[in-house]
Amino acid sequence: MTHSVAIIGASGYTGAELIRLIATHPGLRIGALCADRKAGQTIASVFPHLRHLDLPTLVKVDEVDWSGIDLAFAALPHGTSQEVVAALPDHVKVIDLSAGFRLRDPAVYEKWYGDAHRALHLQDEAVYGLSEFYRDEIKNARLVAGTGCNAATGMFGMLPLLSAGVIDPDEIILDMVCGVSGAGRAAKEAMLHSEVSEGTHPYGLPVHRHTSEFDQEFSKAAGQKVEVVFTPHLMPANRGILCTGHVRGDADAIHAALVERYADEPFCVVLPMGEAPATRHVRGSNFVHLGVVADRKPGRVRVFSALDNLNKGSSGQALQNANLMLGLPETEGLMMAPMFP
Amino acid sequence: MTHSVAIIGASGYTGAELIRLIATHPGLRIGALCADRKAGQTIASVFPHLRHLDLPTLVKVDEVDWSGIDLAFAALPHGTSQEVVAALPDHVKVIDLSAGFRLRDPAVYEKWYGDAHRALHLQDEAVYGLSEFYRDEIKNARLVAGTGCNAATGMFGMLPLLSAGVIDPDEIILDMVCGVSGAGRAAKEAMLHSEVSEGTHPYGLPVHRHTSEFDQEFSKAAGQKVEVVFTPHLMPANRGILCTGHVRGDADAIHAALVERYADEPFCVVLPMGEAPATRHVRGSNFVHLGVVADRKPGRVRVFSALDNLNKGSSGQALQNANLMLGLPETEGLMMAPMFP
Amino acid sequence: MTHSVAIIGASGYTGAELIRLIATHPGLRIGALCADRKAGQTIASVFPHLRHLDLPTLVKVDEVDWSGIDLAFAALPHGTSQEVVAALPDHVKVIDLSAGFRLRDPAVYEKWYGDAHRALHLQDEAVYGLSEFYRDEIKNARLVAGTGCNAATGMFGMLPLLSAGVIDPDEIILDMVCGVSGAGRAAKEAMLHSEVSEGTHPYGLPVHRHTSEFDQEFSKAAGQKVEVVFTPHLMPANRGILCTGHVRGDADAIHAALVERYADEPFCVVLPMGEAPATRHVRGSNFVHLGVVADRKPGRVRVFSALDNLNKGSSGQALQNANLMLGLPETEGLMMAPMFP
Amino acid sequence: MTHSVAIIGASGYTGAELIRLIATHPGLRIGALCADRKAGQTIASVFPHLRHLDLPTLVKVDEVDWSGIDLAFAALPHGTSQEVVAALPDHVKVIDLSAGFRLRDPAVYEKWYGDAHRALHLQDEAVYGLSEFYRDEIKNARLVAGTGCNAATGMFGMLPLLSAGVIDPDEIILDMVCGVSGAGRAAKEAMLHSEVSEGTHPYGLPVHRHTSEFDQEFSKAAGQKVEVVFTPHLMPANRGILCTGHVRGDADAIHAALVERYADEPFCVVLPMGEAPATRHVRGSNFVHLGVVADRKPGRVRVFSALDNLNKGSSGQALQNANLMLGLPETEGLMMAPMFP
Structure with a gap:
């Protein structure tokens, strides 16, 4: 059985890295790809290196049918992300790659990021996403905040x-x-x-x-x-x-x-x-x-x-966390060797 | 069942790329790694990006026990390669990545490479390794010559x-x-x-x-x-x-x-x-x-x-040919998406 | 005696290259630097590598007192440049680095650049700025069109x-x-x-x-x-x-x-x-x-x-032409050796 | 009046940088260029970016006629340099770019560089070449040790x-x-x-x-x-x-x-x-x-x-010191603006 995931903010680099990694992940398939300004485009036009993949066209986030989606990766700017995550249906697990949910104390968030937290009610349940240090919490989380x-x-x-x-x-x-x-x-x-x-x-x-x-x-x-x-x-x-x-x-x-x-x-x-x-x-x-x-x-x-930074620092970490949250082997899809030169 | 392969010339870039690709190939395992000047070293010291892998130490080619090896990749300079390939046991299939066996006419080889062919008796059976154009011949070949x-x-x-x-x-x-x-x-x-x-x-x-x-x-x-x-x-x-x-x-x-x-x-x-x-x-x-x-x-x-050039131009091509020669699915281990940026 | 020059479009790369070259040119001094969006800024903030130079603050082109300026380099986009050049006083010699005046036939210009020529009355006098091939014409020109x-x-x-x-x-x-x-x-x-x-x-x-x-x-x-x-x-x-x-x-x-x-x-x-x-x-x-x-x-x-491309392909060529137009030795300020590595 | 200088070790990067800088220095001319392995070659073959310059062919250091040379830049490895500098005639001022004379205490040199000092009698007169901090000593020095x-x-x-x-x-x-x-x-x-x-x-x-x-x-x-x-x-x-x-x-x-x-x-x-x-x-x-x-x-x-590192960190510093040692203006030949991009 494969799990269906969505990537919100798929036209950025962490979005592309998620697609690259998931492309050969045996337990996941991409159910939806969202991008705001580039909605309506294909991945082939936005990221030609992924053109060999059979992927859905980019859509706006409010066009997604979430009923079949198990987990969403949100790869958006921090301000935007809080609101988008807050609007997702409850059954969708979420890994947010922005800074939106990383800081447990909303006052600290406001001090460092200069704007008010827009999803305060979710902050308490957010787990800090450093996989090796919050493994058990991540397994049981609905919302994980990817680290910087x-x-x-x-x-x-x-x-x-x-x-x-x-x-x-x-x-x-x-x-x-x-x-x-x-x-x-x-x-x-x-x-x-x-x-x-x-x-x-x-x-x-x-x-x-x-x-x-x-x-x-x-x-x-x-x-x-x-x-x-x-x-x-x-x-x-x-x-x-x-x-x-x-x-x-x-x-x-x-x-x-x-x-x-x-x-x-x-x-x-x-x-x-x-x-x-x-x-x-x-x-x-x-x-x-x-x-x-x-x-x-x-x-x-x-x-x-x-x-x-794009892999273990963000998208690889996110996928590792997704494995944990979905009950998959933690290393699934992540054991590819580094590329040198 | 997995096939055991050897890489001769494992301390060069095409050798490293072969290891990188084979690392996540489900049907192959690396039985021997050869390097001349760097014999005795571990892969961790020669290629630190591969240090997480459990691999044999580099040895000289004449130290290999070929009895368990099904196929050898020779990633050597062209002159050297002809002699090394000629000395391999008959049961070992060979993919030679050098220019040693690419040119069907030995006179043409000598004209362009400036030295006499050192394994003339093998030239006739060598198949030019452009997978998409010599697929059937490669399937039945013992010796495949990787392209430039x-x-x-x-x-x-x-x-x-x-x-x-x-x-x-x-x-x-x-x-x-x-x-x-x-x-x-x-x-x-x-x-x-x-x-x-x-x-x-x-x-x-x-x-x-x-x-x-x-x-x-x-x-x-x-x-x-x-x-x-x-x-x-x-x-x-x-x-x-x-x-x-x-x-x-x-x-x-x-x-x-x-x-x-x-x-x-x-x-x-x-x-x-x-x-x-x-x-x-x-x-x-x-x-x-x-x-x-x-x-x-x-x-x-x-x-x-x-x-x-290191992948489809040499080591990826070689692995694709190895799949063909060993009766494995042609795309096995080769579907990883390009890395960008 | 030194000649005073202005650079219009000084916040781009060809502008910066002109400043770099003129900085050690014995016969020229910079009388005005123009930039539209960055007007009001110093060169130190726009190009920190030029901060050791004593240079005028960036101004809008219509703020320049042209009375003391002998020659202007226009380093602007092609459409913009035609209008700006047309508005310069007659006593100012002009080297335009855009495509605005390169094509003798305005119909050809419109075909390739997709917009109407905005300074048709100047096109006839514009000399194509390939110094080694139009040297005599450049010496006597008021308006020189730098090449692509x-x-x-x-x-x-x-x-x-x-x-x-x-x-x-x-x-x-x-x-x-x-x-x-x-x-x-x-x-x-x-x-x-x-x-x-x-x-x-x-x-x-x-x-x-x-x-x-x-x-x-x-x-x-x-x-x-x-x-x-x-x-x-x-x-x-x-x-x-x-x-x-x-x-x-x-x-x-x-x-x-x-x-x-x-x-x-x-x-x-x-x-x-x-x-x-x-x-x-x-x-x-x-x-x-x-x-x-x-x-x-x-x-x-x-x-x-x-x-x-920034030197002989645009700004160096422009300076060579300026030398010709101002009666200075053609190689003045241009004999610095290439930088390698 | 121009001073004649020699560059020993002219086929390395600091040698090339010295030539580049001296090419437009009004008070210096290059009297000899030395290289060991590349002796007999022209600068055009060793450094094609300098091929427009009229320069002597590379020779071995013992082929130089030192009678007309005022100052030598030694751009050699540290061990080699000490012996070469020691063999130069007394009338030649020397700027050594190696580590050979930087450390006042020869015991410290031996500790850090692992070999015995080969020109001990010169160490006492060597001045540390950080121009802005040893200006007066450099003016009167015969031997200056360029800094790391x-x-x-x-x-x-x-x-x-x-x-x-x-x-x-x-x-x-x-x-x-x-x-x-x-x-x-x-x-x-x-x-x-x-x-x-x-x-x-x-x-x-x-x-x-x-x-x-x-x-x-x-x-x-x-x-x-x-x-x-x-x-x-x-x-x-x-x-x-x-x-x-x-x-x-x-x-x-x-x-x-x-x-x-x-x-x-x-x-x-x-x-x-x-x-x-x-x-x-x-x-x-x-x-x-x-x-x-x-x-x-x-x-x-x-x-x-x-x-x-090649300019102010070595060759530019050396030229600044040469200016001081030869009684030339300290900034002569060194005011060219940085190159960006």
């Missing part, structure tokens, strides 16, 4: 260390180097090839919005208020996020904590002590590579994590 | 037109724009990032070696001697070849010939009349996209074809 | 051959591989880094507008109607155009014709017979590199030309 | 802050994102386009050699032992280094210290408070852009610095 892609990258490295108490929670600095596709498909001057290629710069200054997710999850894991310094940088590559986490602690204890935490996780690979990951080695996949490298200064340690 | 990646790109566009007699065989010009990975993983100054990025130039001048494959296959299809003008250009992207074929004929007849020829082919997609393909829309996949665009000058037509 | 960047690339290779009668004018095929910056700085989905990088595709199909310039100039040079087949391809690099011109003739005669034609030209470099240029070797400069490579098929020859 | 490119990037941000005492010297973390050309032109698998493009990773782990320069210069500036945590990352771009320096102090005091220190420096641009630089805005130039951005956590500040 930068947030996920930092959390894979830091959460086990905060939980294990092997680093100083007051001394965490996260520098990231991030691919371009995280900015989405909207036409912006700053994201033109001529603007982005051949260079790098920090962005999201002075404080990037994903910091709010770190505050929430790190404080919970540490059992105390944790505030990190987080600075993302744009690199001229489409996919991939590398987090360089500067922490204080014992390198061996840190490495051991990661090894132990991820021993049974199919997608989280801890490299041997002293080795560091590269984003190109997880590209196009749902894997996370983690590395620990001590500095010559005693007690100073670099914890590196790398993932694909 | 540029050669494959040009042939998908031209062979049906020559067979159908809808273009002038004396007036074919093929310009290609090719990704960097086709040059392989050998350390060469000319392939450094600093040399290749941010520009383009023609290469393989005055006549690229793959021209010999065009001579052979185009002449056979047309039933007369055909010689094309072929000029490849290097682009700063890792994967992809775009062929712009300039031909003379009627655009509608040309488009119709392609549509008819590929109607039942799962990997060959003919775009609507007037549309052109992009390499990024077949990246990482075994698909070929073809397009026909008439020029304003009557009788002048552009025929475009695009594929991924 | 693709058009310039093709003409450097073909014009001397058509004039010398060493190629068949009915058998010219021009394939080009072009950098992204030629599309300008406007925010378009198709020009995002995620869309453009890691691949190539043909564009401007079925017939690119610059073809009209080839028709005009090639027919004039050949003394007969000439129509070429022209197909540009986008590559993932910011700067550079490579033209592969397929012609029929004698390779030695073709090479000799180029060598002779460009013997005294400071910016046109003809490579030794059999060598081909690369765009990265002219990047950031006003140089054109040309190469001739015979094919194995008798009488078939490839003529390659490479230039930087 | 990463080292220079970090020092422009940190040295003024350590001297002014506005940051805690025990709490400095430097993360860098670095272009590929810094790895040089040697053919290495790890620097192939296919390996480097489309991703990022940290390198030089656990401790990069340039850290030794930080130890030396930071400790001197602070008047106490300073050890930083330094982690460089490779990005898929040819030129540019961005340093994100994490420091503790008052953001306004930090910004003021930079503004004051660089007020009269022609190449050092401090951005307005809260703005951050991008490497692409200094590409191809001798400029450094610096920015200060406070974090939300009180007392935590990011200090960003960006430069072009």
